[in-house]
Amino acid sequence: MFDTEYDVVVVGGGHAGSEAAASAANLGCKTLLITMNLQNIAQMSCNPAMGGIAKGQIVREIDALGGYSGIVSDRTAIQFKMLNKSKGPAMWSPRVQSDRMRFAEEWRLLLEQTENLDFYQEMVSGLLIENGEIKGVKTSLGIEVKAKTVVLTNGTFLNGLIHIGEKQFGGGRAGERAATGITEELIGLGFDAGRMKTGTPPRVDGRSLDYSKMVEQPGDDLPEKFSYSDKTKPLSEQRSCFMTYTSPLVHDLLKEGFDRSPMFNGRIKSIGPRYCPSIEDKINRFSEKNRHQIFVEPEGWNTVEMYVNGFSTSLPEDVQFKALRSVVGFENVRFFRPGYAIEYDYFPPTQLSHTLETKLVSGLFFAGQINGTTGYEEAASQGLMAGINAALKVQEKDAFILKRSEAYIGVLIDDLITKGTEEPYRMFTSRAEYRTLLRQDNADFRLTPKSFEIGLASEERMRRMEQKEKKSSDFVQFFKDTSVTPEEANPVLESKNSAPVKQSGKMFKLFARPQITLEDIQKFKKVQEYIKDQNLDKEVLEQAEIQVKYSGYIEKEKNNADKLNRLEDIKIPENFDYSKLKSLSYEAKEKMSKIKPATVSQASRISGVSPSDISVLLVYMGR
Structure with a gap:
């Protein structure tokens, strides 16, 4: 079936995989996207929204670089809000409520119209590797696909395990099977792996809710849009969201199920996202609060399905139902499906270089939740960068790396590969030292010239900018x-x-x-x-x-960034032997030998490396 060798094979069709496939193909590489279900390309597995605090900046950056997320978000938006307008512009963050079904459809249609891109529906169960180099992938049917580079974007599917109360079953998300084989193979090659957890709330029938008891949350009076291109327009009409609250009664009803909660009875041992906790976690951690916000978000223009934002849970379905019926406006609620938690494999991202290529296997790239991140936007940005760098590697061109002072995407990737993460990583404006420079409004000024230079952003984009x-x-x-x-x-x-x-x-x-x-x-x-x-x-x-x-x-901030960039310019040889620097601390030798920082600046950001260690390094480098 596959008699030609692909330049780039992308495994997984979520947000990371979709951006990776698009960028590689648009850079002229023969690309194949393999996913377990072509009907669910770029599916919004959790909330039907794009953007938000710091995430909106990332979507603007993806768009400025020539990615598709901004265009798709605009074309399928049902509401637009610019968050944090009461603060300075460094904090302004665009967010859209999306039509979930149209979002996936628009992504698929855009990808199908992308030259150099082929598709195949199957599960990838193994990798073809020779002498430390990637040679392709193997599917569950035993089909081998040869490739010069491979980008893994497996999301929550690697040995995914879904929990609802005391019930658990394998799955990558509700209604879809888990992916097996890859984790075990990578561990056999010497990769470190771990487990993470995330969750999602119930989806309910909007016809069963009483909105008159809730607070309406309309969109902006003068809505903007994500994409800098002229391929999209701001919304002319919008759908409202609604807000209500839990209560002490709701909390008491939820607590009745805590003994059957996989989070509290030990069934779930992995760590979930700190900044998007489940409702049971919120009640437990913030016991002094007698209520929590619940946002009722439409899943689309015409569907009656509603997303219950703020009520993520893995409690038994009967407990979820009983408690939710005690929320104001939800007295007669009908479920479409209950909330659940999912555990999945990830690979600590310190095993990657700044290009998102693995250090152990040449030509193998990781992007998205496989790297320990959470969120569509974080995944999409990694997919874009991995796809770009896979293509550039095939074309024997210089790698494309964004500095911390150039983009939130640069901060995200540098944080991951330098510091690693032991809990699902989410981007915040506070993670960026230079957020006055990295605003959502100037992403095209910052990044379109760089993308144009490598051949991704179009000439039309460049001229507009x-x-x-x-x-x-x-x-x-x-x-x-x-x-x-x-x-x-x-x-x-x-x-x-x-x-x-x-x-x-x-x-x-x-x-x-x-x-x-x-x-x-x-x-x-x-x-x-x-x-x-x-x-x-x-x-x-x-x-x-x-x-x-x-x-x-x-x-x-520009002056501060220039000082940092002077350290970025001091390169460290790839196989530098830190043990020969006697004055380095033991921890610095151990951490830098493992992470292999590319520059002195990156070395300075490694946890456990002190300023005196950096001084020793600078003296050795003749600085």
Whole structure:
């Protein structure tokens, strides 16, 4: 059936696998996507949403690099919200509520329209490896597919085990079987493996809920979109979500089932996501709270199925049902399916390089939950980067690596391979040292030129970005060059309780004042005329406002990033022998020998490596 050798074989069709297949194929590599069920490509296994705090920045970065997640999210959105608008722009995070069925359909159609990409539905049960190099994969039917590189994106399927109360059964997610064979083979090759857990809430019939008792959560009045391209448009209509709360009665009913909970009776031994705990975990850990928020999220435009966000659980189904019926608005609820927990195999990501290629097997890449992460966005970004680097390896080109100062994706991958993770890793804005630089609004400025250089972002994308960047910088320069008199300025300043000026000055200084908004500055006739003359859109106006108001912070972070990048430029030889540096601490020798940092900067971020260890390393490197 497969008589040709593929450049890239991607195993798994979730968010990571879909982005990996798309990027490799779009870079001109003959690519095969093998997944257990072609009907479930890029399925939203948990909540029907993309983006959110820090995750929205990642989706924008994927889009800026030429990935598909932003386009699919826009085309299948039913609600848009920009979170954290009350805070500074470094914290603004876009999020969409998605139509779950259309999301998977749109992904499949986009992939089918991608040149160089083939598909096959089967379970991959083994790898073909010779002399430490990947040669292909083997399926459960015994079919061998030859490949120059392989990207594993197995999600929660590797020896997946589903728990509902005291019942447990094998599965990668509800209604789908687990994948077997790969873990055991990788362990046999010398890889370390572990187990992690995640969970999902019940899905319910929206017709059985009383929304009049809940708080409506509409989308933004002026919705934006994820993709920087012109292939999508903002929503013209939206669907609302709703919010309600648990109560002491609900908590008491849930506690009745704790003795049958796999989380408390020892059946589940692995660690779940700290920042997305189950309802039983929340009740146990935050016993002082007498209620928790529940968000009721539609699964699509037309379906009546609802996602009960905040009620993730693996308690017995009868306990789930009884407790949920005591939540306000859920008195007559009908279940589509109960919530469950799932345990699965993962491989500590310190076994990877920055390209997401494994250190033990050349040409083998890992992306997504196999690396210990949680979340669609984290998985998709890794898939994109693994697909890019698999393609570049085949083409014998330089690797594509993003620094911590360049992207949230760079922070994510560096955290994983340098620090590892013992619990499902989720991205937060607080993980990024340079979040003022890594905003959601400027992802195209940061990353489209890099993607264009390797051949992934289109020329059209590049031109759009350049035009937007020029218009933004020209508008900022306009404020620096344009003066206003006290007679022009003071009425606006006084209306905002801002100190009046006594002499003419540049508009930049006025705009930089925290009280003066974009709306205020547009009251000046000179500004109105410039905007009209240059035909400036909302994106350009917002970009200019951020550059004016945060210029000091941005400059400071750029200087700090430059200092860090000087250490990034000091490379460490690949097989460096740390044992010969007598002044290094024992822990530093052990950790650096295992992780094999590529640069002094990466070495400095390894847990257990002290500043004095870095000094020793710098002295040896002649610095």
